[in-house]
Amino acid sequence: MxxxxxxxxxxxxxxxxxxxxxxxxQSLKKEIIEKGLENExxxxxxxxxxxxxxxxxxxxxxxxxxxxxxxxxxAIEIIAEHVIKGRKVTRLLYINPETExxxxxSKHMGFYRKQLRIALRxxxxxxxxxxxxxxxxxxxxxxxxxxxxxxxxxxxxxxxxSGLRGRGGGGFPTGLKWEITSKSQADQKYVVCNADEGDxxxxxxxxxxxxxxxxxxxxxxxxxxxxxxxxGIVYIRAxxxxxxxxxxxxxxxxxxxxxLGKDIFxxxxxxxxxxxxxxxxxxxxxxxxxxxxxxxxxxxxTIKPPFPSVSGYLEKPTNVNNVETFGNVPxxxxxxxxxxxxxxxxxxxxxxxxxxxxxINNVGLIEVPMGTTLRDIIxxxxxxxxxxxxxxxxxxxxxxxxCLTEKHLDIQIDFDSLxxxxxxxxSGGMIVLDEDDxxxxxxxxxxxxxxxxxxxxxxxxxxxxxRLNEMLEKICEGKGTMKDLDLLRNLSHVIKDTSLCGLGQTxxxxxxxxxxxxxxxxxxxxxxxxxxxxxxxALLQYVIEAENCVGCTACARNCPVNAIAGERKGVHVIDxxxxxxxxxxxEKCKFNAVFIK
Amino acid sequence: MSKITSLxxxxxxxxxxxxxxxxxxxxxxxxxxxxxxxxxxxxxxxxGAKIVMDYMINxxxxxxxxxxxxxxxxxGYCYAEPTIEVTRPGHQPLVFGYVxxxxxxxxxxxxxxxxxxxxxxxxxxxxxxxxx
Numbered sequence: 040m041x042x043x044x045x046x047x048x049x050x051x052x053x054x055x056x057x058x059x060x061x062x063x064x065q066s067l068k069k070e071i072i073e074k075g076l077e078n079e080x081x082x083x084x085x086x087x088x089x090x091x092x093x094x095x096x097x098x099x100x101x102x103x104x105x106x107x108x109x110x111x112x113x114a115i116e117i118i119a120e121h122v123i124k125g126r127k128v129t130r131l132l133y134i135n136p137e138t139e140x141x142x143x144x145s146k147h148m149g150f151y152r153k154q155l156r157i158a159l160r161x162x163x164x165x166x167x168x169x170x171x172x173x174x175x176x177x178x179x180x181x182x183x184x185x186x187x188x189x190x191x192x193x194x195x196x197x198x199x200x201s202g203l204r205g206r207g208g209g210g211f212p213t214g215l216k217w218e219i220t221s222k223s224q225a226d227q228k229y230v231v232c233n234a235d236e237g238d239x240x241x242x243x244x245x246x247x248x249x250x251x252x253x254x255x256x257x258x259x260x261x262x263x264x265x266x267x268x269x270x271g272i273v274y275i276r277a278x279x280x281x282x283x284x285x286x287x288x289x290x291x292x293x294x295x296x297x298x299l300g301k302d303i304f305x306x307x308x309x310x311x312x313x314x315x316x317x318x319x320x321x322x323x324x325x326x327x328x329x330x331x332x333x334x335x336x337x338x339x340x341t342i343k344p345p346f347p348s349v350s351g352y353l354e355k356p357t358n359v360n361n362v363e364t365f366g367n368v369p370x371x372x373x374x375x376x377x378x379x380x381x382x383x384x385x386x387x388x389x390x391x392x393x394x395x396x397x398x399i400n401n402v403g404l405i406e407v408p409m410g411t412t413l414r415d416i417i418x419x420x421x422x423x424x425x426x427x428x429x430x431x432x433x434x435x436x437x438x439x440x441x442c443l444t445e446k447h448l449d450i451q452i453d454f455d456s457l458x459x460x461x462x463x464x465x466s467g468g469m470i471v472l473d474e475d476d477x478x479x480x481x482x483x484x485x486x487x488x489x490x491x492x493x494x495x496x497x498x499x500x501x502x503x504x505x506r507l508n509e510m511l512e513k514i515c516e517g518k519g520t521m522k523d524l525d526l527l528r529n530l531s532h533v534i535k536d537t538s539l540c541g542l543g544q545t546x547x548x549x550x551x552x553x554x555x556x557x558x559x560x561x562x563x564x565x566x567x568x569x570x571x572x573x574x575x576x577a578l579l580q581y582v583i584e585a586e587n588c589v590g591c592t593a594c595a596r597n598c599p600v601n602a603i604a605g606e607r608k609g610v611h612v613i614d615x616x617x618x619x620x621x622x623x624x625x626e627k628c629k630f631n632a633v634f635i636k
Numbered sequence: 637m638s639k640i641t642s643l644x645x646x647x648x649x650x651x652x653x654x655x656x657x658x659x660x661x662x663x664x665x666x667x668x669x670x671x672x673x674x675x676x677x678x679x680x681x682x683x684g685a686k687i688v689m690d691y692m693i694n695x696x697x698x699x700x701x702x703x704x705x706x707x708x709x710x711x712g713y714c715y716a717e718p719t720i721e722v723t724r725p726g727h728q729p730l731v732f733g734y735v736x737x738x739x740x741x742x743x744x745x746x747x748x749x750x751x752x753x754x755x756x757x758x759x760x761x762x763x764x765x766x767x768x
Contacts, residue, residue: 044693044705046659101663102706125676125707146666164660174646175653183643297639305641 043081045122046100050163052087052249053242053281059111060095066114067097071122080122086250088163089404090150093133098163103144106131136400136422153420155382156406157390158206158243158366162250167285170292173253179298181372182257182264186306191221191265198265198368200376202388207233207324207361208439208465209541210387210454213368216358220266220348223356228268230259231352231359233329234275234282237321238437239488241468243392244362246404248275248282251366252289256312258360258368260299263310266358271312274329276319286314321438321492325540326351326359328494339496340540361466363392383409387453391464397434397471398425410451413443417471428473432556436465438485438492439545441552442478461552463545477574478557479564483511485549493542500543503534507550514561516577517568524561528554573635576620580636583624585610587632594624594633655697662704670696670703670748671723677710684736685718691737692720695744703748713758722747731758 049055049064067082088096093107097117104127106117113131120126132141133148145151156162165172173179185194199214220228232255236244248255259271275283290312293299301309315333322328323338330352332338351357367389371379380388387409393416396402400422407416413433417423424430432442435452441462443450450456454464472481486508495501510527513519531547538544554561563569570578583594583603590608595601602618605611611632613624625633640646662669674680674689689707696703713719716733722743723729732743733756746752 043656043659044689044707048660100660101666101704102708103663103666124678124681124709125674126709165657171649171653172657174649175657177650179640179646180643183646187643295639297641302641304643 043079045080047080047082047117047122048085048098048100048163049082050086050088050094050096051084051167051281052091052094052246053279054087054091055094055096056281058095058108060109062111063095063097063109063114066111067117070114070118074118074123076118076122080118083166084168085164086162086167087159087246087404089154089159089246089406090133090401091404092400092402096163097131098145103146105133105142105145105148107133149422150401150403150405150420153411153415154406155390155408157370157379157382158247158363158392159250159404159406160370161254162246162404165251167250167252168288170253170289170296173251177373178253178369179257181369182260182298183304184372185261185264186304186308191267194261194265194372195221197372197376201371201379202376202383202386203364203367203371203379204387204454205361206363206367206391206466208436208463210464213360213364216348216360217262217265219346220356220358223349225356227270227353227355228266229352229355229357230262230266230268230271231326231329231333231347231357232259232271232273232275232365233324233326233359233361234273234279235317235319235324235329236276236279236362236466237319237324237492238439238466238468240396240470241394241437241466243394243404243467245279245282247362247366247392248279249285252282252286253293254369255286255362255365256289256293256299258365259312260303260310261368261372262358262360262365264308266356268358269309269311271310272315272333272352273312274315274317274323274333277316278319283314283316290314320494321488322494322540322542325542328540329359330357337494339494340542342539363467384451384453384456386455391452391467393467393469395421395469395471397469398428398473398476399423399471400425409453412449412451414448416452416469417448421471424471424473428475430471431474431476432472432478432481434462434470434472434481434485434549435468436463436545436548437468438488439463439541439548440465440468441548442472442481442556443552444556461548461555463548475572475574477515477570477572478553478560479511479514479570480574482549482553483508483515486511486546489542489546493546497537497539497543499534499537500539500546503530503538504543504546506530507534507547511550514564515570515575517564517575519561519565521565524554524565579620580615581613581618581620581622581624581633582636583611583613584632584634587630589630589632591630593627593629597623597627599623658702662702666704668725670701670725671729672703672705673708673721673723674705675709675711675713675717675719675721676707677714679710679714680717680719683717687737688718688720688735688740691740692744695741696748699744699749701744701748716758719758724748724751727751732756733758 097106097109203213204210323332325340328338328340347357392406493500588610595603602614
């Protein structure tokens with residue numbers, strides 16, 4: 040058999056697909072056939088490489104060459120130069136922003152060097168639509184081991200020993216959850232995979248389902264074996280069409296191979312998986328709301344207890360785990376709980392996937408051991424702040440989390456240290472903010488989201504968050520008072536203490552943490568009527584410096600509301616009453632005469 | 637496709653795809669195995685580097701030696717093409733010149749498998765930025 044001497048891996052994640060990676064895949068294939076290389080070079084679509092900032096990505100194996108921002112028309116050059124002549128196409132290589140030199144391969148990229156990929160182990164490595172490639176990476180071996188060599192109790196013991204905690208945000212020990220559900224007595228139990236990823240900026244669950252769907256299927260079957268369930272349901276948001284498609288393909292293949300269905304591995308164990316679509320409501324990430332949504336009811340949470348492990352879907356014992364949590368399970372079984380427990384910090388074992396977004400150079404998906412410092416994540420892997428600006432804060436945990444500042448950069452992040460610092464792990468979204476971001480506006484941004492997404496069932500969340508939002512709006516407009524600050528804090532605590540579910544219990548966190556860490560900014564808005572970052576429109580004025588103004592009339596001609604008056608070659612003046620603060624004059628002025636006061 | 641009913645079936649599938657996946661698996665940790673770079677610039681190709689590369693890939697596979705064979709650009713020894721650079725784990729890279737299938741066979745049998753030196757080594761006159 041002639042072996043392929045080269046594999047071209049093309050990213051087929053949603054991000055890269057949006058920048059024509061499918062067409063790129065086709066042109067690479069076409070070019071290879073045209074040059075008669077189809078027996079030597081293989082083109083494969085994979086899941087997300089994580090380096091979404093510079094997509095579409097093409098990785099050449101075996102030399103690990105990492106091409107970024109590849110367009111379909113670049114296919115000809117890659118084949119002619121790299122594949123045929125062995126010369127890397129330098130202009131497509133990743134450029135290290137610090138040294139401004141092209142980086143020859145992924146082994147030399149800061150982005151990958153500090154990462155440890157467990158949940159993302161197969162993303163960007165295998166073809167997610169090919170079950171054999173998953174099997175070659177020890178896929179379904181964990182399921183086989185559990186079914187043929189271990190009792191459910193032994194598997195649960197192994198999971199408990201590994202120290203794996205729920206990756207959806209709660210951080211509840213997974214093994215314990217399985218154990219509790221396994222002890223509930225019922226004629227039917229359910230395994231539910233929570234793929235209702237709702238945090239703004241988080242997309243690790245989508246990427247795992249797109250890049251390695253079989254790992255989730257395998258883990259769900261293992262969970263079913265442990266708790267005594269024969270049915271699994273994936274609750275996934277309908278906005279993830281590619282993840283749904285790949286999951287469906289994977290499920291079909293698993294059934295064809297006899298890895299789902301009746302008598303799996305000849306042991307008599309049966310397990311099947313269904314898909315339920317969510318309409319994309321944030322509250323449905325909460326497990327009781329999710330279960331109600333699956334039952335066809337309104338997506339509203341109910342009081343726990345009873346916990347889903349006792350009475351969940353259709354009032355049967357139900358075990359709900361997040362996608363990333365499941366993604367870790369097969370590896371733990373294959374490599375052993377001790378191996379997994381050796382990674383990470385004291386109380387948080389293993390790794391965590393983070394979605395880097397905001398004002399950071401390397402926007403993308405990363406996976407690091409628990410206990411890695413924020414500094415390493417933001418400045419080493421993330422490549423630092425965009426445009427050389429100054430780091431101000433990082434928002435972790437989405438709308439439920441808080442802001443961490445410079446003084447937190449060296450904490451080793453895990454579930455507990457983040458909570459202690461006034462934020463939380465959440466599902467792993469990290470939004471990086473620079474000196475130009477106004478912290479009051481950021482708090483308001485998240486409150487806007489929570490107000491929109493509150494299901495309205497309980498008053499503290501429905502009415503309280505609305506009031507918080509109104510107060511923040513008042514402050515952003517410069518109409519806030521010191522009394523509002525006290526009110527903000529008091530109301531926040533009331534909402535946290537009295538809301539029914541996690542959404543309301545955590546929604547004031549962005550307000551509280553910005554007040555704790557950026558009290559000065561709140562004061563500036565209230566006392567000085569100034570927005571230090573120049574973001575709050577009501578608090579800033581555009582003015583023209585008489586000394587610099589040459590009277591070119593460019594600003595006056597471009598002002599959409601005719602707020603600027605002045606003679607040709609004479610000094611211009613902005614009428615503040617008419618000005619809508621659009622910034623057009625600032626943009627057009629070539630003489631640095633317009634500035635923000 | 638027949639159904640998988642045992643661990644053995646699963647292992648069979650794994651073994652079948654292994655040949656295909658090994659290229660990717662090995663690239664994950666190239667420093668732990670023999671790395672061979674074949675100079676495949678115009679001069680190299682004209683002198684038969686492609687045949688050498690194919691021979692290397694197939695022969696190493698046949699003898700079950702885990703290795704990563706990559707092609708590279710001109711190494712500058714155009715007089716001695718085809719040239720290949722061989723790095724055994726933990727050793728300095730060695731460059732061999734005038735490599736044909738017969739020579740490649742000797743390189744595999746003597747140097748790669750046993751660490752024996754043989755004729756045709758070109759003294760390295762460059763430093764690699766990757767090593768820095």
